Amino acid sequence: MAHDSDPQVRQAFRRALLLMERGIAVLIQGETGTGKEVLARALHEHSRRHAAPMVALNCASIPETLIESELFGYSRGAFSGALPGGKKGKVAQADGGTLFLDEIGDMPFEQQTRLLRVIAEREITPLGAERSVPVNFALICATHQSLTHLVENGSFREDLFYRISTGVVQLPPLRERTDRAELVCAMVATELPGCDPRQVIAADVWPLLLGHSWPGNLRQMRAVIRYACAVKEGAQIQRCDLPADFLAQVRSQPSQPARSNVQNVTPIRQSKPTAAPVGEREDVLGVLTDCRWNMTAAARALGICRPSLYRVLRRLDIAPLKNQLALGTYAPS
Structure with a gap:
């Protein structure tokens, strides 16, 4: 991506990396199949956080009933069937590195509220836990949908939209x-x-x-x-x-x-x-x-x-x- 022959792709990479290094959440927009995850991984590999993990979650592929535990994890005995030692969520796994949320427009409305709090306060509270855990991560989101339209029809939180849309980059179709x-x-x-x-x-x-x-x-x-x-x-x-x-x-x-x-x-x-x-x-x-x-x-x-x-x-x-x-x-x- 850094040395891509297409000027639009090179510009998208350069701008996104500048935004990421300033601690600004990056929102990658583009049609399906344009390489949004490829760009996200290239940004992580060229960032100051490259030695830490990049953790990816496709919001459209996780059932609504499981996405909360996948994102935020849970403590021991949080619910029936929980692992004995609890589970670390994707946000905690990305601590020190990069969290990539693909198809952010498909995230359930209730979890958007929790994500907004995590972004604002930089801490998470796993399911069943009594204490919050501080986290430090770079956030990259991606979508093929128009989040503006999702906000207008009430399926995407407006305050979360403004949190993640400061650093928008557009990938061109092939x-x-x-x-x-x-x-x-x-x-x-x-x-x-x-x-x-x-x-x-x-x-x-x-x-x-x-x-x-x-x-x-x-x-x-x-x-x-x-x-x-x-x-x-x-x-x-x-x-x-x-x-x-x-x-x-x-x-x-x-x-x-x-x-x-x-x-x-x-x-x-x-x-x-x-x-x-x-x-x-x-x-x-x-x-x-x-x-x-x-x-x-x-x-x-x-x-x-x-x-x-x-x-x-x-x-x-x-x-x-x-x-x-x-x-x-x-x-x-």
Whole structure:
């Protein structure tokens, strides 16, 4: 996340880390599958609390009857069926570290009141306990819902909303990210170590991967890439290797424009440099000409970010337009 190619993701990480280091609760907003938990873990690992544990709780996955004991724990004999020695809750486990509450919008209203008190007073009272226990933790929350709407319809406490919404960061959906090609390459490299992802994916598959709207975001892309890498029988991932539901989705949804030879210009980290594929220079020059040398538009057409495009230009020995004009070498096609 700290060195992500997409500028929106980098900015979200930098801002969230600054907020976290100032003791401000961070609220990560974004569609399902955009990597909210990945961002939360990256923030913890880069924070001053990285030596202590990060404790995560998905508020949507815990039954309402159990979430109180999961969050705050309980003392010995607190209720019938309780463990003999009691149980330390997630908040106490995160003492000194980071507490990550995923899908905070699904937390039961009654427990929101208790959480608000914990955030305000920095102490918890386990179920059945007579004394409060001080706690010190960084708080990161995440949601795919609009908490403002939940407050308006009365299912989320307004005072808790203001407590956790001071440090809001937004993760962009995959369809708005400029590094889709790099993400595909990274996922392929994970599934097929030692390969060159640019050559593994067939030319007619790239437009499908880069032009799709990806309603399931990173989670969906990862599932599609894993499937294709697992079932491919030849040297390349072909259209027939893609999941049937993905192909159906591609046919039913309008796609974003993408050039078919984009795999030739996808910068990926390699242990050693590789030679430029035949025709790569012409392909990049074609994109630049089509976009009238507008670097932002060209990077978007190629499915990469501007810094990546500049690296590609240096590697292919393509001089910036202003240099060509100054030397009189520019020859428009």
